[in-house]
Amino acid sequence: VCVFQSVHRGTVQPKADFDAGEDAAALKEAIEGIGTDEKVLVDILTRRSGAQRQLICEAYQEAAGRSLLEDLKGDTDDDFQHVLVALVTPLAAFDCHEVMRAMKGLGTEDSTLIEIFASRSNQQVKALSDVYLQGESQQSAMSKEQTQVLQSHDQAHLSMSVSLKLCLAVQTLYHAGEKKWGTDEAPFIDILCKRSVAQLRQTLVAYKNLSGKTLQRSIEGEMSGNLEELLVAVVKCVKNIPAYFAERLHDSMKGGGTDERTLTRIMVGRSEIDLLDIRAEFKKLYECSLLSAIQSDASGDYGECLKIICGGDD
Numbered sequence: 558v559c560v561f562q563s564v565h566r567g568t569v570q571p572k573a574d575f576d577a578g579e580d581a582a583a584l585k586e587a588i589e590g591i592g593t594d595e596k597v598l599v600d601i602l603t604r605r606s607g608a609q610r611q612l613i614c615e616a617y618q619e620a621a622g623r624s625l626l627e628d629l630k631g632d633t634d635d636d637f638q639h640v641l642v643a644l645v646t647p648l649a650a651f652d653c654h655e656v657m658r659a660m661k662g663l664g665t666e667d668s669t670l671i672e673i674f675a676s677r678s679n680q681q682v683k684a685l686s687d688v689y690l691q692g693e694s695q696q697s698a699m700s701k702e703q704t705q706v707l708q709s710h711d712q713a714h715l716s717m718s719v720s721l722k723l724c725l726a727v728q729t730l731y732h733a734g735e736k737k738w739g740t741d742e743a744p745f746i747d748i749l750c751k752r753s754v755a756q757l758r759q760t761l762v763a764y765k766n767l768s769g770k771t772l773q774r775s776i777e778g779e780m781s782g783n784l785e786e787l788l789v790a791v792v793k794c795v796k797n798i799p800a801y802f803a804e805r806l807h808d809s810m811k812g813g814g815t816d817e818r819t820l821t822r823i824m825v826g827r828s829e830i831d832l833l834d835i836r837a838e839f840k841k842l843y844e845c846s847l848l849s850a851i852q853s854d855a856s857g858d859y860g861e862c863l864k865i866i867c868g869g870d871d
Contacts, residue, residue, distance in 0.1 A: 569829050569868070602641060
């Protein structure tokens with residue numbers, strides 16, 4: 558599914574009068590000195606755009622003869638290291654890293670895979686796939702349903718009118734779910750993962766008019782397990798992607814522990830896209846600001862990074 562990308566609503570903006578060499582020299586000094594000057598790392602890396610951080614990485618490599626990424630890994634640890642690594646890694650490569658991490662070991666971290674594949678645009682999924690396929694085979698590591706969803710991003714849409722496609726899509730979903738004994742999952746995967754967001758938004762309205770139920774309720778009633786979670790996530794992203802991420806952020810911080818991986822991935826990944834909108838949805842849904850939630854759950858240099866990325870209170 559081609560997820561809607563809004564006009565820039567990020568909290569991180571490019572720095573005016575930017576000098577990659579100057580920043581690289583300051584980072585090099587902060588890392589090579591006696592002890593690590595974490596404040597310099599935080600101040601520079603959280604206050605530059607992703608493109609500027611990549612230029613800093615190039616300048617650092619030239620000045621130090623080492624990669625900034627490896628030096629950060631060597632001089633920091635735990636959640637602080639993870640957020641700095643996320644900041645200096647291009648989005649597609651970091652998405653790929655998170656996908657591979659989620660599939661590594663005995664169990665699969667399904668919620669991470671679902672979040673990434675449900676919320677990324679076609680172009681982002683293609684970029685992730687290109688990075689991934691340079692490593693190991695994607696097909697062998699992913700489930701059948703996840704593979705179908707990924708493959709659907711690269712398939713051409715049928716050349717029929719929007720109204721006819723909408724009508725057929727709604728009828729197909731209805732007869733594959735509500736009107737059928739048992740559920741034919743293939744049409745749900747096919748339609749939800751091959752239509753544009755504009756078409757899917759029309760489909761959601763038309764489906765409710767036809768069946769009397771929201772498509773999300775039908776999916777939740779007819780399916781189970783990871784496929785249900787994946788398709789519900791797609792529907793949520795179609796309806797309101799900032800609200801989806803606000804929900805994910807809230808879930809990462811509620812309860813007794815914090816899911817720092819999810820918190821970092823979303824804060825960094827959406828910082829130049831729509832984090833202002835996510836902040837607004839968070840306040841609307843949970844009656845507290847995202848910044849106040851972060852202040853309660855994240856501390857030290859890690860927490861300072863997230864607070865700067867958050868960009869303010871609401």
